[in-house]
Amino acid sequence: MIDTWHYVLAKHAKAMCALERALGERHGLGPSEFEVLDRIVHHDRKLRLQELCDEVHLSQSALSRVVARLEKAALVSRDACSSDRRGIFVCITPQGRARHAEALPTQRAVLKEIFTETPALTAP
Amino acid sequence: MIDTWHYVLAKHAKAMCALERALGERHGLGPSEFEVLDRIVHHDRKLRLQELCDEVHLSQSALSRVVARLEKAALVSRDACSSDRRGIFVCITPQGRARHAEALPTQRAVLKEIFTETPALTAP
């Protein structure tokens, strides 16, 4: 069990570091930015901030800022929610969709590299 | 494989957050501080900063600061290395050993809680 934890720590550290480099250098995205785009693309619809909050492992405040960065980069837009004017919809833009499409293979390659280099993990 | 990554992300986020709370509130330690103490106790000898760097998933600069914090809390001491005067030995103090001993059950409990609540993980 402690071995599982060490496995998680090691893989997380290595993968995060590699993703940060690869996504940052090649596509100008951080891991959190990519993750948010990826979730929206995966659902293929606009999402409330709160919905995103359940899917990405970020605090609400961190997510709010990630979305702000993405909006500044014109990769998403914040749309008002008419049924609940407190809420906002996060909509991916065509540029955002394109950026995600070009970054996805990079992410997959990095993860494949990292998760196939070592044998396996015994279940917890 | 992408599932493995999501598993790592989820467990890492949940465990780190829980450890930060539990270790911080009950023992005044951050996860990194605990990890460094744990590595030293595990080896049961003083370690060079560089040796620690290979074991904890931190940059050299971050580790340097963690050790500085631990030293300020009197949980470790930095001892000069006579054979290589660039080097630093990180020695755990009796207080550091005691703090680690009291924090270890907390860490184990948190990890057990998190890694037994969900079934398992298929090997990558």
Next chain:
DNA sequence: GAAGATTACATGCGTCCGCATCTTATGCAA
């Protein structure tokens, strides 16, 4: 043994994060 390359650790700096709190909007009770 002197000069430059390299290594070990420290530190300035910018970024991202979480917590606490603020603002605005909704819901519910009197």
Next chain:
DNA sequence: TTGCATAAGATGCGGACGCATGTAATCTTC
């Protein structure tokens, strides 16, 4: 309706990180 509790999202603040660089010691090559 009015008033208060609650919810969604934004923001001030402090902390921890990584990168790049600085400082000091060691190694290498001549």
